[in-house]
Amino acid sequence: MRTKWIDRLPDYLDESIFAELCRIAKSLGRPLTMDDLKSARVSYGLLKKRYGGLRQALKLAGQDAPEFHRSVRDEDLLRELERVWDSVLAKEGRRPFKDDLSRYGAKYSYGPYYRRWGSWIRACEAVLEWSDKKAILGEQLTSAEPGIPRSPRKKTKRAIPLRLRYEILKRDNFRCTNCGRSPSNTPSLILHVDHFTAESRDGPTTKENLRTLCDDCNLGKGDLDEGPTRA
Ligand SMILES: [Zn+2]
Numbered sequence: 210m211r212t213k214w215i216d217r218l219p220d221y222l223d224e225s226i227f228a229e230l231c232r233i234a235k236s237l238g239r240p241l242t243m244d245d246l247k248s249a250r251v252s253y254g255l256l257k258k259r260y261g262g263l264r265q266a267l268k269l270a271g272q273d274a275p276e277f278h279r280s281v282r283d284e285d286l287l288r289e290l291e292r293v294w295d296s297v298l299a300k301e302g303r304r305p306f307k308d309d310l311s312r313y314g315a316k317y318s319y320g321p322y323y324r325r326w327g328s329w330i331r332a333c334e335a336v337l338e339w340s341d342k343k344a345i346l347g348e349q350l351t352s353a354e355p356g357i358p359r360s361p362r363k364k365t366k367r368a369i370p371l372r373l374r375y376e377i378l379k380r381d382n383f384r385c386t387n388c389g390r391s392p393s394n395t396p397s398l399i400l401h402v403d404h405f406t407a408e409s410r411d412g413p414t415t416k417e418n419l420r421t422l423c424d425d426c427n428l429g430k431g432d433l434d435e436g437p438t439r440a
Pocket residue numbers: 385386387388389390422423424425426427
């Protein structure tokens with residue numbers, strides 16, 4: 210168990226440090242970020258002092274380094290934080306904390322967010338603003354991953370700004386308005402904010418036309434939407 214580990218390595222020779230970095234990367238199955246060092250027996254301070262930073266240490270240890278953050282665009286950072294926010298919101302009904310970046314497998318650690326916006330709260334505010342702006346502009350295409358074509362006619366849930374989605378979930382007490390379940394009593398449950406009258410039927414993105422649905426009910430409703438009649 211992680212909690213039983215001693216906090217220090219038996220020695221701090223380069224090979225012991227590299228082995229520790231490799232061990233953590235292996236257990237995570239992805240490149241290490243700064244946040245991961247919290248549970249490591251090697252501090253960032255030591256890596257910085259001895260090798261110049263995490264990235265350099267990983268390189269010497271023969272490990273992949275995470276994307277080079279200084280070259281990451283604001284938009285990529287915002288999009289990734291929005292993705293984490295979406296997951297946290299759907300799973301736990303709250304806004305994300307710094308730790309959620311690693312808990313939800315974010316591509317970036319807190320470092321680049323801190324460097325860009327100066328604090329976690331300001332980074333979160335930037336995401337909300339960006340999400341609002343994106344919804345107003347009707348942005349859909351820039352969220353498409355390369356190689357995955359997206360139908361321009363098909364509107365996605367992305368069109369509902371994060372801020373509004375949060376308000377709807379809060380209004381509905383983070384429960385499915387159909388079956389009443391919530392992630393607090395059904396941990397596997399994922400909540401969605403859904404249009405009462407579908408967007409494809411010109412349902413507006415307003416509080417009155419939005420509701421919280423769980424995965425199951427949302428899928429059931431999807432069938433209804435495809436059906437010929439619905440009041
Ligand atoms: Zn439900």
